[in-house]
Amino acid sequence: PGKKVLIVYAHQEPKSFNGSLLKIAVEELTKQGCSVTVSDLYAMQFEPRATRNDIVGHLHNPEAFNYGVETWEAYKRGGLSKDLVEEQKKVQEADLLIFQFPLFWFSMPAILKGWMDRVLVQGFAYDLSKAYDGGLLQDKLSLFSFTTGGGQEMYSNEGIGGDIRYVLWPMQHGIMHFCGVKVLNPHICYAPERVSEEKRKEMLTAWTQRLKTLWKEEPIDCSPEWYFK
Amino acid sequence: PGKKVLIVYAHQEPKSFNGSLLKIAVEELTKQGCSVTVSDLYAMQFEPRATRNDIVGHLHNPEAFNYGVETWEAYKRGGLSKDLVEEQKKVQEADLLIFQFPLFWFSMPAILKGWMDRVLVQGFAYDLSKAYDGGLLQDKLSLFSFTTGGGQEMYSNEGIGGDIRYVLWPMQHGIMHFCGVKVLNPHICYAPERVSEEKRKEMLTAWTQRLKTLWKEEPIDCSPEWYFK
Numbered sequence: 001p002g003k004k005v006l007i008v009y010a011h012q013e014p015k016s017f018n019g020s021l022l023k024i025a026v027e028e029l030t031k032q033g034c035s036v037t038v039s040d041l042y043a044m045q046f047e048p049r050a051t052r053n054d055i056v057g058h059l060h061n062p063e064a065f066n067y068g069v070e071t072w073e074a075y076k077r078g079g080l081s082k083d084l085v086e087e088q089k090k091v092q093e094a095d096l097l098i099f100q101f102p103l104f105w106f107s108m109p110a111i112l113k114g115w116m117d118r119v120l121v122q123g124f125a126y127d128l129s130k131a132y133d134g135g136l137l138q139d140k141l142s143l144f145s146f147t148t149g150g151g152q153e154m155y156s157n158e159g160i161g162g163d164i165r166y167v168l169w170p171m172q173h174g175i176m177h178f179c180g181v182k183v184l185n186p187h188i189c190y191a192p193e194r195v196s197e198e199k200r201k202e203m204l205t206a207w208t209q210r211l212k213t214l215w216k217e218e219p220i221d222c223s224p225e226w227y228f229k
Numbered sequence: 230p231g232k233k234v235l236i237v238y239a240h241q242e243p244k245s246f247n248g249s250l251l252k253i254a255v256e257e258l259t260k261q262g263c264s265v266t267v268s269d270l271y272a273m274q275f276e277p278r279a280t281r282n283d284i285v286g287h288l289h290n291p292e293a294f295n296y297g298v299e300t301w302e303a304y305k306r307g308g309l310s311k312d313l314v315e316e317q318k319k320v321q322e323a324d325l326l327i328f329q330f331p332l333f334w335f336s337m338p339a340i341l342k343g344w345m346d347r348v349l350v351q352g353f354a355y356d357l358s359k360a361y362d363g364g365l366l367q368d369k370l371s372l373f374s375f376t377t378g379g380g381q382e383m384y385s386n387e388g389i390g391g392d393i394r395y396v397l398w399p400m401q402h403g404i405m406h407f408c409g410v411k412v413l414n415p416h417i418c419y420a421p422e423r424v425s426e427e428k429r430k431e432m433l434t435a436w437t438q439r440l441k442t443l444w445k446e447e448p449i450d451c452s453p454e455w456y457f458k
Contacts, residue, residue, distance in 0.1 A: 012280060013294040048277040048339035051241060065242040066422075068378070106403025107336060110277035110346050114339030132389055149297070160361055162453050166398050174335025174396065193295075224391050228457050 001033030003215065006094035010101040010112040012042045017147055017192040017200065021207055022100050025145075028211040037090050041111045047083065048114020054081045072122040080121070087119040096214075097142040097181065099171075103149070106167045116175055125179040135180020141219065142176045144168065145187040145207075152190040164188060165227045173222050182219035230262030232444065235323035237268045239330040239341040246376055246421040246429065250436055251329050254374075257440040266319050270340045276312065277343020283310045297351060304352040316348040325443075326371045326410065328400075332378070335396045345404050354408040364409020370448065371405045373397065374416040374436075381419040393417060394456045402451050411448035 007025055011018035022038065029036050039046070050067050052059070059065065060073040074080045080088075091097065101112050108116070120126075126135045148155065148164075155164035164186075172183045187210060189203045220226055236254055240247035251267070258265050268275070279296050281288070288294065289302040303309045309317075320326065330341050337345070349355075355364045377384065377393075384393035393415075401412045416439060418432045449455055 012296060015293040016295070042278070042280065045278075048343060049271070049274075050333070050338060050340070051271065064244040066245070067241060104279075104346050105342070105349075105407075106399035107342065109279060110339045110343030111279070113334075113336065113342045114277060117333050117339050120334075157453075162398065162402070162456075166395070166453075166457070167403065169391065169395050170335035170399065173391070178334075224386075224395075227391075228395070 003032075003034045003095045004093050005029050005034050005036045005096045005098060006039065006090045007036065007098045007100055008039045008041065008112065008115055010041045010099075010109045010115075016102075017189065017203075018100055018102055020204055021145060021147075021189070024204060024207050025098060025100070025211060028208050032211075037094070039087060039090065039115070041115060044083075046111055046115060048111050048117070050114070050117050054084060054118060055079055056081055068122060071118075075121050075123040084118055084121075087115065088124055091119065091125075091137065091140075095140060097140060097176075098145055099142070100145045102147045103167070106161075108171065120175065120179055130180075131178050133180065135178060138180040140181045141184055142172075142181045143184040143187060143214075144171055147189045147192050149193070150191060151194065155190070163227075169227045172220075173224075173227065177222040183222045184214070184217050184219055232261075232263045232324045233322050234258050234263050234265045234325045234327060235268065235319045236265065236327045236329055237270065237341065237344055239270045239328075239338045239344075241271045245331075246418065246432075247329055247331055249433055250374060250376075250418070253433060253436050254327060254329070254440060257437050261441075266323070268316060268319065268344070270344060273312075275340055275344060277340050277346070279343070279346050283313060283347060284308055285310055300347075301351040304350050309350070313347055313350075316344065317353055320348065320354075320366065320369075324369060326369060326405075327374055328371070329374045331376045332396070335390075337400065349404065349408055360407050360409075362409065364407060367409040369410045370413055371401075371410045372413040372416060372443075373400055376418045376421050378422070379420060380423065384419070392456075398456045401449075402456065406451040412451045413443070413446050413448055 007022060009022050013019060026036050052065055055070050055074040056079045060070055101109055125137055130136055150161055153159055154161040157163050168186055176183050187207060192200050192203060236251060238251050242248060255265050281294055284299050284303040285308045289299055330338055354366055359365055379390055382388055383390040386392050397415055405412050416436060421429055421432060
């Protein structure tokens, strides 16, 4: 109760299974007394491209554009574009970040990757010597909640898709852990488009149930062992 | 000689190190008698968002938008948007796909991820029972050429970034192998922004040298063992 949650949501269709998962999270967390904010990336027509437009006013080095350097400098002087400042404010205030999306090509949809690329700039999310356990977004939790196209048997050590944890490494470790954010167990709904209506309902109920005790969960040990045994 | 190469390039600045790597590839491959096409994504202002705009005309199911289903249906009836059709034509004609980009958050920049999300649609790149070794883009080669921010020591089994091969899994196996495309060894330039001018020149020379004998290379064995030992 009183906790702040930011849900970054990347699906085009409110009636989709991802849309239902979002709705459940908003309802259940609100019911708990949390304050919930949603960044609905497609509805916002969120810009995924990292370009010069992200810097308001002059460039640090107009001779050769370096996105990392320019956004870092712009962050320090308060010169990032408005859409980024707004997202950073939401992140700053949040105790928990939930990412809700369909797995696209073993990763996030580009629109969500663009949110990571553009919002989590140096100075805000990490700094030269402040990364991983020293990252700037400590005391926050994150949770990757996603659907897959392939079934669970595909994403196993025996399956051709390999252990599902392999695809979590860049997202959970490479991004969240890098910024100092702790990582809760992912929430994965396998192939909702290929199962029965009954099974889909079970999956939705399981999400509601998990959210009820979410704040009691311990973060995972986000080290190579968790991902690759 | 006579081979066709598509370079999908994702950097904002021609004067960058990635820009130099691109220039070298175009020059060296052209010199060999290859026909080289470049998709310069930022210059093209390539759209990374997967939306309803990718489908020309009516939707298969306007009641609930499903990107995978809609692009598949649109592909079959020739109803994908012009920018996608053009990229697919380039892919279709190519013997080799080179992806040139700076690693962003253990993955591709969003603009390049958007290229994967939108261009490699069902029906074109894979189909229900046609994936991995049966994927629709067989007899093509791919090569991921990228720069990193962190040094090589960071991306090792002992380093906090883990083995660099971990980040290659979603890109090489999850995308290219899934579509039936064979994968050459990646070409990685570690931390070009942090090394001496002399070392940078050595890296550029190494890329030229590698390209000279590229067509004699054997694809990697794109199985979990290559990535995770």
